[in-house]
Amino acid sequence: MSIFVKSNRKLMRNGKGGKEARPIAAIATSVDIRKHNIINMRKKYNRILLKLSGESLAGGTGSGIDTNRLNQYAAQIAAVVSGGVQVAIVIGGGNIFRGLQGASKGFDRVKGDQMGMLATVINSLALSSALQAIGQPAKVFTAINMFPIGEHYSKWRAIDAMNAGSVAIIAGGTGNPFFTTDTGSALRGIEVEADVMLKGTRVDGIYTADPEKDPTATRFSEITYDEVYTRGLKVMDLTATALCKENHLPIIVFDMDTPGNLKKVLDGEPVGTLVY
DSSP: SSSSOOSSSSSSEEESTOOEEEGGGGGGOOHHHHHHHHHHHOOOOOOEEEEEEEHTTTTSSSSSSOOHHHHHHHHHHHHHHHHTOOEEEEEEEETTOHHHHHHHHHHHHHHHHHHHHHHHHHHHHHHHHHHTTTTTTEEEESSSTTSSSEEEHHHHHHHHHTTOOOEEEEESSSSSSSSSSSHHHHHHHTTTOSSSSEEEEESOOOSSOTTOOOOOOOOOOEHHHHHHHHHTTTTTTTTHHHHHHHOOOOOOOOOTTTTTTHHHOOOOOOOSSOOO
């Protein structure tokens, strides 16, 4: 797409001080530049951070792990790795335990968050097993030392694993209480130098309101970090959004439950909502 429009017309005098002014058609508009940048962001990615929802792993059961959903995710991930994309993954633990919910029921918040971290480890082990069962190497890293359950996380070890063709599954959030797995995903995506953070959810993007509750809600094809904040949209927590904005890590929110969607996103198709 050409941003600038060439013109063969002669430059006109503006009548004020004899300065020359270009025709309007020769000036790139901010809309043209914005569209150009969005198209560039919807490119084919080489390395991604995939954030998966723990609740989605539960499938129709509501809690625990639905093996059909787990195997479906594994197949999608293996397909994109075979296409040459390097994949790091962070999985939530909401299908097993949420620290905030525990705190609301009387649990100590720190202990509740630590239980939530363990839930992400369980999900990570399940996904690594599903990937290995179909021939896709995968390695589990943990934010705190839990050897031999997983290897203690470091940026360099995770990148080495991806360079060797393995999926790097990073469990345990940030290793600290009071931080969500969304924040952990943003942090790990920045650390491993991912091109984009893909947030796989149960809905096909970001809406003006919750589409499961409001039938009039409309989907954004793209939206800025600042718009997410000013509109009060619950895409991720503010810490995660701020981390992505400050480090120029674009986010694509999409429906991971539809088979083939992950590959479509990585092929640059306009699936989901781009946050930039």
